Amino acid sequence: xxxxxxxxxxxxxxxxxxxxxxxxxxxxxxDYFLWYKKYPAEGPTFLISISSIKDKxxxxxxxxxxxxxxxxxxxxxxxxxxxxxxxYFCAAGEYNNNDMRFGAGTRLTVKP
Amino acid sequence: DVKVTQSxxxxxxxxxxxxxxxxxxxxxxxxxxxxxxxPGLGLRLIYFSYDVKMKxxxxxxxxxxxxxxxxxxxxxxxxxxxxxxxxxxxxxxxGLDSYEQYFGPGTRLTVT
Numbered sequence: 001x002x003x004x005x006x007x008x009x010x011x012x013x014x015x016x017x018x019x020x021x022x023x024x025x026x027x028x029x030x031d032y033f034l035w036y037k038k039y040p041a042e043g044p045t046f047l048i049s050i051s052s053i054k055d056k057x058x059x060x061x062x063x064x065x066x067x068x069x070x071x072x073x074x075x076x077x078x079x080x081x082x083x084x085x086x087x088y089f090c091a092a093g094e095y096n097n098n099d100m101r102f103g104a105g106t107r108l109t110v111k112p
Numbered sequence: 113d114v115k116v117t118q119s120x121x122x123x124x125x126x127x128x129x130x131x132x133x134x135x136x137x138x139x140x141x142x143x144x145x146x147x148x149x150x151p152g153l154g155l156r157l158i159y160f161s162y163d164v165k166m167k168x169x170x171x172x173x174x175x176x177x178x179x180x181x182x183x184x185x186x187x188x189x190x191x192x193x194x195x196x197x198x199x200x201x202x203x204x205x206x207g208l209d210s211y212e213q214y215f216g217p218g219t220r221l222t223v224t
Contacts, residue, residue, distance in 0.1 A: 002154075009152070032211050043116070043202055043215030044155070089154060093211055098143050098162050099170060100213065104154035 003027045004092050006103035014111055019077040021106050023090030026071065030092040030101075035064060035075045038087045038105070047088070048075070080110045115139070116216035118203055124222045131190040133219050135203030143206040144186035145213065146170075146178065148199040155202065161186055193223045 005024045013019045023033075031052045036044035050057040050064045050073065057064050063076045077084055087107050093100040119134035135144065143162050147155040147170075157170030159178040167178050175197060179187040190197055200220050204213040 004154075006154070034212065036215075041121075041217070043204075043217050045215070046212045049212065091155075091213075095211075098206070099145070099157055099160055099168070100211070101157075102147075102155035104152055 002101075002104070003030075004090055004101045004103040006088075006090055006106050008106050009104070010107040010109070012109045012111065013080050015082055016079045019075075019080045019084065019108055019110065021075040021077075021088050021090075021108065023073050023075075023103055024071060025073075025092050025101075027092070027094075027101070028068075028071065029094050031095045032093055033064070033066060033073050034091045034093075034100075035062075036089040036091060036102075037084075038089060044089055077108075080108075082110045082112050084108060085110050116203060116205055116214050118201075118216040118219050120219050121217060122220050122222075124224065125190075125193050126224055127194060129193050129223075131193050131221065131223075133188040133190075133201055133203075133221070135186045135188070135216055137184055137186075137205040137214070139205060139207065139214070140183065141205035141207045141214075142183070143208075144180065145204040145206070146176075146186065146188045147202045147204065148172070149202055149218070150199050158188065193221075195223050197221065198223045 034049040035047040038044040090103040145160040161180040203216040
């Protein structure tokens with residue numbers, strides 16, 4: 001039973017435009033959410049996170065939005081750059097648990 | 113910078129062989145994790161450890177065991193490798209002061 005779902009396996013956008021990656025979850029007990037970026041032949045690297053008490057967190061070109069009532073979060077990348085082309089994983093966890101649940105990932109391609 | 117290293121980038125083993133995958137971290141993190149990454153399934157947690165000699169099953173522990181004799185080292189063991197264990201294996205660490213996980217580069221294991 002996947003508690004974290006990324007329903008779009010791939011997304012293609014033009015350089016300079018906005019990329020929006022979506023993630024849905026089923027467990028209302030999740031306290032924090034993270035986005036990871038993964039290049040081929042490398043491990044995932046942390047990108048940005050958000051606590052369940054917030055609805056937005058911004059870091060440069062990256063913004064994560066959280067809608068707890070809809071159990072939905074999204075990652076916005078503005079403006080998108082070719083170097084952003086990677087697989088993006090959404091992850092979620094609970095403060096009293098050490099383990100985290102990951103989505104299946106979305107492959108983003110940013111075309112020059 | 114956190115450094116998480118994995119013993120091999122690529123590994124080819126035969127069915128029935130015993131396989132050891134080793135992960136070493138240099139940041140004194142208490143928590144260590146083993147995941148496997150498969151297309152369309154994202155990262156699935158096999159086992160994690162929150163302290164030396166302590167271990168907890170993740171979502172898919174069957175066919176695997178782990179060992180954590182020292183804080184910096186977490187080993188994943190495939191007692192008798194099978195073809196359905198062909199996958200990318202990722203090790204990660206996490207400290208007590210953050211929910212961000214740091215990943216190693218991964219081991220691509222092929223079982224023939």
